[in-house]
Amino acid sequence: MPSYAEKYEAAKARSEYLKSSVGLFESSLDFPLDDFQREACEVLQDGDGVLVAAPTGAGKTVVGEFAVFLARRQGKKAFYTTPIKALSNQKFHDLSRIHGAENVGLLTGDISVNSEAPIMVMTTEVLRNMLYAQSSTLSSLGFVVMDEVHYLADRFRGAVWEEVMIHLPESVAVVSLSATISNAEEFGQWLDTVRGSTRVVVSEHRPVPLWQHVMAGHRLYDLFADNTTISKAADIVRRDGAEKIKVNTDLLKATSRRGPGPRRGPRRGKGKGQGRSGPPPMRRAPRPVVLRSLDENGLLPAIYFIFSRAACDDAVLQCIASDIRLTDQRQAQMIRAYIAEATASVDLKDLRVLGFDDWREGLSRGIAAHHAGMLPLFKEIVEHLFTLGLVKAVFATETLSLGINMPARSVVIEKLSKFNGEQHVDITPGEYTQLTGRAGRRGIDVEGHAVVLWNDGMDAKAIAGLASRRTYPLYSSFKPTYNMSVNLLDQFGVDRAMSILESSFAQFQADKSVVSLASKVRRQEKALSGYEESMTCHLGDYVEYANLKYKLNQTEKRRSKERKRMTRSAAESTMQLLVPGDVVDIPRGRNSGPAVVVGKPQGGFETRIGVVTMSAHLRVIGPSEFDGSIQPISKVKVPKHFTGRTPQDRRDMSARVKSALDEGKPGRTIKPPKSPDFESPEEDQREIDRLRRAVESHPCHGCSEREDHARWFNRWVKLKKETDSLRHQIDSRTNTIAQRFSNILDLLADYDYVGPDDSGEPQLRSAGETLRKIYGERDLLTSLALRDGYFEGLDPAALCAAASSLVYSGKRDETVFLRNYPAGLQERANRLHGLWTDLAGRERHHRLPETPVPDVGLMWSVYRWARGDSLSKSLEGSGLVAGDFVRATKQVIDALDQLGHAVDDPMWRTGCEAATNLIKRGVIVHELETPAGSDDDVIGQEWEESEEI
Incomplete structure (x- = not known):
């Protein structure tokens, strides 16, 4: 029992806590803070930055919300950044509910809401652009929350996170929220270096336990034995090794016999034993069967991951065809009513192009697809209905695992491999954890479930190893771009820019990677000192003596090589002048002796000629078989169509050569071409003689221990060479960012x-000013196109089409055939390709990665859309799906906005705005507006059946 004094101290501490910012924040919540949440919040309260690494669904965003709360108490601004627009929209609505709509703004590139609010939600790129532009919106900024900060590993967009970290003012506290990473301490060390005092808070605990299952055939099995969750399995691996993991024996038995099925008899027409027998391979359960099993086991709602857009859409149709229905009549009615309201402003023709009827039918049954190829409005409707619990199963690509808050009771993974754009590869433990992390809704589910579908050829122990591993380090993808470089140069100058680049996480990791190399260099330097001591000679400086011997040896080798080069060059230059019928004397080798040239010299890596030898063999010889210039020793006639393929032809030819030689028939004289300039042989010989005298007169030459000293010296030379190579590796790694x-x-x-x-x-010139305001993969090419007049004189619709070629990147397997270019853009497209060709050549010369080639695949579609055509007409013949078209068109809108501000010309800006207004319509700008009221209000409404569309 605690004493009265202890109780008093505890009560006092509790009272003080409740008065603190963290205590006040916790009292405003409907739940108590977890230990890691409270620890991270107290770090912020103390004035430090914090990195929070915790599993998906653990509640990391609470720490970000505390940063916003703290900023409000301190009268400062707070920015909440996310990697994707959907997550930004989600956080905007969340924070608006908490702090009031008048206090929260949203910036996502194409949307600006309440841009001077004290709380701003934005994509990370928007904040990066504000920092480079030195926006006044940054004034009074106190906190920046970087949600999903592990995105900095993304090879396309990851550099933005590091740019923001580096450029934010020191007075700003950064809250970094990350999925669980195995090198959190390393990342925290870097943050501490660039941002000042930063604490790392790591939580391995999942608030909702996660169970791992395998669906083999039509039956669901636990993967692990002994009632083990995924987290417990990970602990066992970490503590005792992977071999201690026990797999469910029932699963092993079921999969080892390859599933039930009749034995196959011999094929018709085959003899006994020639047919294929035995049970067939265990097939993966059909998707409708999987959903029925999940429903029967109480494992819905579920996210069913399929790494294919088309397969996600097909899965919905398969479930409709199998009459899967996961909603009751009331829920289906609510879903249809909500869809009718959310899509009311979308053109009926566009809805039909988008496969609206099948999409709505699936949703009314509680089933939907979710992938990047869908219309954004459709995706948002799916997300909203799933969050409300009306949609029970979503077939999704892996993009759903990143950021968007769509928790489920279960997650299904159809395959453990995916196509990465080049080949099929196994998913990594990190990807597996990210996917399964969606299972288990905090505050709703007491446990989550991950289900892997069994495919023939799988190994249950391999699945167990994948599920229980926790090795997913965060690696930087930071590399200077053209836009980044000119902004750094203009704002900071070359020296400060170099210093900034060297402070990146990429350089931090590169420097850490050479620690072991540097340690090895130090050990080898110590060994070199010992070797130097062992080769010390009492008669004189042995290193000096050894260096003289080394120089003598190298000079002699060089002289020998030059002699060989001169000989080879003379042989090759005269060989090129030989003609069929010339008889030459081959001085050595198996072909030595007279031979007659029977073919013209052939080029390539070296000149080669065909000859027939005196032994009647047909050979091909090169300059290495001669000692210098070649002079024919005789001449014979070679028949015009001589091939030398038959032994008789070759014997006849060798007989002619013998006859010509016996008669003393002279060969023609070849005048050798001028030899290339080599160092004078006489000068080389004089240097050799001088070095030889110096060696022989050196005191150490007469040392009785000279051979011992030589052995130590040879070891010293070898080790020094290795050490110099290591130093070169260190230099190449530590200077990669600055060198680029x-x-x-x-x-x-x-x-x-x-x-x-x-x-x-170096300083930025006026010609480069446009590049400061252009972002993207083709930033420099866009700036060059602007300077070259690529956009001049185009009407607004054609301007949209022209801009599309600089932002669009089609899939690798897409092939677009343009019969003609819209608005006479063909000549301009050719000019643009010429600019790219020149740029790519210069990039290769300067050892830089090539800018992606311009892509015309969107031109006709965006041109038609700009002219006012319907969605179906715009997509006709393009091979594009609606979601890709919408996303690419929004990129064109962003590009036009950048172009309009890149040049200080009001007329040009007006033209870009006019072009933007043409395509900023319909499905491109349609956003989902959540009906008023809370989620509970929405679920509780009795909506009438909407009129059929």
């Missing part, structure tokens, strides 16, 4: 974007 920046500046100087200032330091 330097190469970019050299290339930009080719285009006069960068040039020397009065002191000779």
Whole structure:
């Protein structure tokens, strides 16, 4: 029992806690804070930054919400950044409910709501652009929440996170929220370096336990034996090793016999034993069967991951065809009513193009697809209905595992491999954890469930190993881009820019990777000192003596190589002048002796000729078989169509050669071409003689222990060579980021974007100013196109089409055939391709990755849309799906906005705005508006059946 004093102290501490910012924040919540949440919040309260790494669904965002709460108490601004627009929209609505709509704003590139509010939600790219533009919106900024910060590993967009981290003012506290990563401490160390005091808070605990199952055939099995969850399995692996994991014996038995099925008899017409017998391979359960099993076992709602857009859509149709229905009549009625309201403003023709009827039928049954190829409005409706619990099963690609808050009771993974754009690869433990992390809704489910579908050839122990591993380090993808480079140069100058780049997480990781190399170098340097001591000679400086011997040896080798080069060059140059019928003397080798040339010299890596030898063999010889210039020793006649394929032809030819030689028939004289300049042989010989005298007169030459010293010296030379190689590796790794920046500046100087200032330091020139305001994979090419007049004189619709070629990137297997270009853009497209060809050549010269080639695959579609055509007409013949078209068109809108602001010309800006207004219509700008009221209100409404569309 605690004493009265202890009780008093505890009560006092509790009272003080409740008065603190963390205590006040916790009292405003409907639930108590977990230990890791409270610890992270207290770090922020103390004025430090924090990195929170915890499993999906653990409640990391509560820490971000506390940062917003703290900013409000301190009278500062708070920015909440997310990697994707959907997550930004979600957080905007969440924070608006908590703090009031008047206090929360949203910036996502194409949307701006209440942009000067004290709480701003935005995509990370928007914040990066604000930092480069030195926006006034940054004033009074106190906190920045970087949700899903592990996105910095994304090879296309990851650099943005590091740019923001580096450029944010020191006074801003950064809250980094990450999925569980195995190198959180390393990432935290980097944050501490670039942002000041930063604490790392890691939680391995899943608030909702996760169970792992395998569906083999039509039956659901536990993967692990002994009532083990995934987290417990991970603990066992970490503590005792993977071999201690026990797999369910029932599963092993079921999968080892390859499933039930009749034995196959011999094929018709085959003899006994020739047919294929035995049970067939265990097939993967059909999708409708999987859903029925999940429903029967109480495992819905579920997210069913399929790594294919088309397969997700097919899965919904399969379930409709199998008459799967996961909703009751009332729920189906509510779903149809909501769809009618949400899509009321979408053109009826467009809805038909989008496969509206099948999509709505699936939703009314509680089944939907979710992938990047869907219309954004359709995706948002699916997300909303799933969140409300009206949709029970979503067939989704892996994009759903990133960021969007769509928790489910169960997650199904159809395959453990996916196509990465080039080949099929196994999913990683990190990807597996990200996918299964959606299972188990905090506050709703007491446990979550992950289900892997059994495919023939699988190994249950391999699945167990994948599910229980926790090795998913965060690696930086940071690399300087053209836009980043000119912004850094313009704002900070070359030295400060170099310093900024060297402070990136990419460089931090590269530096850490050379720690072991540096340690090895230090050990080898110590060994070199010992070798130097062992080869010390009492008569003189043995290193000096060894260096003289080394120089003598190298000079002799060089002289020998030069002699060989001169000989080979003379042989090759005269060989090229030989003609059929010339008889030459081959001085050595198996072909030595007279031979007659029977073919013209052939080029390639070296000149080669065909000859017939005196032994009647047909050979092909090169310059290495001669000692210098070749002079024919005789001449014979070679028949015009001589091939030398038959032994008789070759014997006849060798007989002619013998006859010509016996008669003393002279050969023709070949005048050798001028030899290439080599160092004078006489000068080389004089140097050899001088070094030889120096070696023989050196005191150490007469040492009785000279051979011992030589052995130690040879070891020293070998180790020094290895050590120098290690130093080179260290240099190449520690300077990669800065070297790329330097190469970019050299290339930009080719285009006069960068040039020397009065002191000779690189500075941004006026020609490069446009590049500062252009972002994207083809940033420099877009700037060059603008300078070259690619957009000049185009009407607004054609301007949209022209801009599309600089932002669109079609899939690898897409092939677009344009019969003609819209609005006479063919000549301009050819010019643009010429600009790209020149740029790609310069990039190769400066050892930089090539800019993606311009892509015309969107031109006709966006041109038609800009002219006012319907969605079906715009997509006709393009091979594009609606979601891709919408996403790409929004990129065109963003590009036009960048182009309009890249040049200080009001007329040009007006033209870009006019072009934007043409395509900013219909499904491109249609956003889902959540009906008023809470989620409970929505679920409780009795909506009438809507009129059929």
